[in-house]
Amino acid sequence: MTDPIGPVDATRVPRYGGDTTFARLPRLADVSDADALVWGVPFDTGVSYRPGARFGPNHVRQSSRLLRPYNPALDAQPFAARQVADAGDLGVNPFDIDEAISTIEDGARQLSGTRRTLLTVGGDHTIALPLLRVQHERHGPIAVLHFDAHLDTWDTYFGAPYTHGTPFRRASEEGLIDFEHSMHVGIRGPLYSRLDLDESEKMGFAAVHCRDFARSPLDTIIDRIRTRLGSRPVYVSVDIDVLDPGFAPGTGTPEAGGLSSRELLEILRGLDGLNVVGADLVEVAPAYDHAEITGIAAAHVAYELLSVLPTGGA
Ligand SMILES: N=C(N)NCCCC(=O)O
Numbered sequence: 001m002t003d004p005i006g007p008v009d010a011t012r013v014p015r016y017g018g019d020t021t022f023a024r025l026p027r028l029a030d031v032s033d034a035d036a037l038v039w040g041v042p043f044d045t046g047v048s049y050r051p052g053a054r055f056g057p058n059h060v061r062q063s064s065r066l067l068r069p070y071n072p073a074l075d076a077q078p079f080a081a082r083q084v085a086d087a088g089d090l091g092v093n094p095f096d097i098d099e100a101i102s103t104i105e106d107g108a109r110q111l112s113g114t115r116r117t118l119l120t121v122g123g124d125h126t127i128a129l130p131l132l133r134v135q136h137e138r139h140g141p142i143a144v145l146h147f148d149a150h151l152d153t154w155d156t157y158f159g160a161p162y163t164h165g166t167p168f169r170r171a172s173e174e175g176l177i178d179f180e181h182s183m184h185v186g187i188r189g190p191l192y193s194r195l196d197l198d199e200s201e202k203m204g205f206a207a208v209h210c211r212d213f214a215r216s217p218l219d220t221i222i223d224r225i226r227t228r229l230g231s232r233p234v235y236v237s238v239d240i241d242v243l244d245p246g247f248a249p250g251t252g253t254p255e256a257g258g259l260s261s262r263e264l265l266e267i268l269r270g271l272d273g274l275n276v277v278g279a280d281l282v283e284v285a286p287a288y289d290h291a292e293i294t295g296i297a298a299a300h301v302a303y304e305l306l307s308v309l310p311t312g313g314a
C-alpha cells in the first residue's frame with residue numbers, strides 16, 4: 001500500500017473551508033484502499049425519548065475540522081499509521097427498524113471486508129446490534145466495552161425488541177458477547193428496578209458506575225477495564241450520553257452526574273495496546289447541542305479511538 005493520504009493540508013485550505021469529511025480525511029472513493037473507515041449511519045427511530053441522532057454523523061464531521069495529525073497524548077499519528085478514509089453515510093429506511101437493522105448489517109459486512117476496521121458514527125444505539133453481529137462473524141464472541149449512562153440491556157419498549165435501550169440484551173441472547181470480558185462504563189441515573197442491574201450482570205457485563213469515579217483514581221479504573229478486557233478482541237461502543245450533560249448537551253437521553261470529556265478521553269487512551277477491532281459512537285443529537293460542544297467531544301472520542309487501533313487495522 002502506498003503512503004497513507006492524510007487530512008487536507010490546513011496551511012493550504014483553512015480548516016473552516018473545504019469538504020466536510022471526518023477530520024478532513026479523503027473519501028473512500030479517493031484512495032486506492034483503506035485500513036480503517038469512518039462511516040455514518042443516520043438512523044434514530046429506535047429512540048425512547050428525544051429524537052435527532054439522525055443528524056449525528058454530519059455534526060461530528062463538521063465538528064472534527066480542528067483535529068490535527070499528531071496525537072501527543074499517545075505519541076501517535078492516527079492518519080499516518082494507516083490509511084483512514086470517510087466512507088460517507090449508509091442509506092437506511094427510517095420507517096422500518098427490522099429492515100434498517102438488516103441494511104446496517106449488510107453495509108458493515110460489505111465495508112469491512114476481511115480486514116478493515118470500522119468506526120461507525122450514529123445514529124442511535126440501536127445500531128450497535130447489527131454491528132456486533134458482523135464483528136461476531138469475524139471474531140466470535142467479542143469483549144464489548146460499553147460507555148453509556150444507560151445499561152441498554154432492557155428487553156422491550158411497547159413490545160418492541162429492537163430499540164436503543166435493548167441492543168446489548170439482544171446481542172447477549174444471540175451469543176455475540178464474550179461473557180467473561182464485557183463491561184459497562186459510566187452507568188448512572190434512575191432505573192426501572194433493581195433487577196435491571198442484576199439482569200445486566202447475568203448478560204455478561206461487569207459495570208463501572210459513575211459514582212465509582214468519586215472513590216477511585218482514574219488509573220485504577222483504567223486498570224480495572226484493561227484487566228476485564230484482557231487480550232480478547234475488543235469492540236468499543238460509545239454512547240455520547242456517558243458524558244455529563246454539561247459536556248454533551250446534544251444528546252437524546254441526558255442523565256445528570258456524568259463523566260467529563262477529559263475522563264473519557266483519558267480512559268480511551270488507556271486502551272492503547274489492546275486488540276481494538278471496531279467501535280461505534282452514537283446518540284449525538286445536534287438539535288440540543290450548543291457551539292458544537294457535543295460534536296467536538298464526539299470528534300475527539302473518535303480521534304482517540306483511531307489512535308489506539310492496532311496499526312494497520314484489525
Ligand atoms: N440512550 C440510550 N442508548 N438508551 C437510553 C435508554 C433510556 C431508557 O430506557 O429510559
Ligand SMILES: [Zn+2]
Nearest residue numbers: 149150239241
Ligand atoms: Zn445512553
Ligand SMILES: [Zn+2]
Nearest residue numbers: 125148152239
Ligand atoms: Zn446507549
